[in-house]
Amino acid sequence: MAIIAFALHAIGRLDCVGVTDDPAPNTLEKHYESLGNQVDDGRPRRVSSLVVPDAALAEDLASLYFRYMHITFHNIFHRATFIAQVKDSSIPKILFFGVAGLSARYSTHPVFASITPWDRGRPYRDESCMLLAANASVEGDSRAESVYQAIASRMAMLLDLPNLPTESVLEQEINRRVWWSLITTETWSSATQSLPRxxxxxxxxxxxxxxxRFASLTYNMPEIQYDSSPGSSPICNFDPHSLVAQMIRLNLLLYDIIVFLNSRVVDTQDEHSVNRSFDHELRHSLDEWADNLPPRLRYSEENVIYWADEGFGAIFITLHINYNHAGQLLFYQNLQSAQEQDAGDDSRQGFAQRCKQHATNLCDLIYEAKWRPDTVVLYPLAGHILCLASTVQIHTLLFGIDDDEIMAAKTRLERNFEMISSMNNYWPMNHMSISRLQHFHNACLRSKxxxxxxxxxxxxxxxxxxQDIKDRDAIWTYGHRALGEFDPLRDLLDI
Known part of the structure; x- marks a missing residue:
């Protein structure tokens, strides 16, 4: 998911690259019209009442964004500062409308009563070009998302965003979060297009x-100077209790898993080969990430309650959804080999079981999260992740021999379909997840x-x-593909 809101900062700052004496917090005011801008006659020129009829709605839309979207799409704002700027109407319109375009579908405000959730964000989206990539992604326009992602990434590199001079630790931290958000969201967007980051x-x-700690920062706190001496590595010397830092480390591993899966497919078509030890390294890295989590960050009901009480329950849940999704992706390749009669490799059976366990854990924690309003999972990618977990349940239905496991898989499959369908009320892209499940089901009927x-x-x-997907036999027949079809996969490996 692209996080192009940061480009709002960037466009303004590109005008003054190399100039370091401007007060950092004022750069937005110099370049962007605020929500409550003043015209020459002194009258406030606010957003049309047809779009934002009252201040309470504006605050509600901002709060809904932080509840449902900020935790997963990107992590580029400081909540207290953003909400305060919405309240005093100093927030740049382009940022507000980008946020509202994503969060309006969750609102229960009467103004939206006659508008379906899918359509609510479109008037806001038209006002924003910086969060357009995120909006494009959830509506299934992956190419537009990729273009905006590229623009934002170029801007960040031109600015050298993580090293951009700032006057406060808050702005310094935001710049770094934007930088890492660009990298992590690109893991997902590059995967869908088979493009390098x-x-x-x-x-x-x-x-x-x-x-x-981030939530408590203010613009009055001076920036922190980190040790830049040879041998020091800030990415290694991080705070292990930072949920977002752990999510980034997991995302970097997820990118490697995606590259590995692409390499496996390319390997079947030509002599291009990736070291088979990469598979072992990825399994080790995933286990190491999980084993090194501090006790407070490991998944348990006690920790869910703790982080929910701290106000970060949704981020905690998302962290463990991502972990189990990475696991089901990494071990998914073993579902086929484990069922083949000539496999003869007990390790493959074990790896297939690990895929099933990750898929089961993923489903169960989403079910549990549903019972708390501050942890319920409704973000767009969750539908896709549940779709993949559902296919693992289908594998158990097709090849399982234990009646209890088969019954449990059937129950999960039914619940997953209900949850994906409910998410479809908010996100058009989840309609694709339902369609993809149908195509997968059709493929199983033809040749399980x-x-x-x-x-x-x-x-x-x-x-x-x-992306939409067609029936397997309509365009793909295993072992009979033109090599040209694999060029995009090679693009991803060319890094």
């Missing part, structure tokens, strides 16, 4: 600080023995979450 992670850029084989069709199914 624009920004490569730097070991000298510090990871985000603990969310509790090959239905989990990792080929180009399966790769698009696993990663191309914003």
């Amino acid at each position: 624009y920004i490569k992670p730097r070991n000298n850029v510090p990871l985000p600080i603990d969310e509790r 023995d090959d239905s989990f084989r990792l080929d180009a069709w399966m790769l698009q199914f696993l990663l191309g979450f914003t």
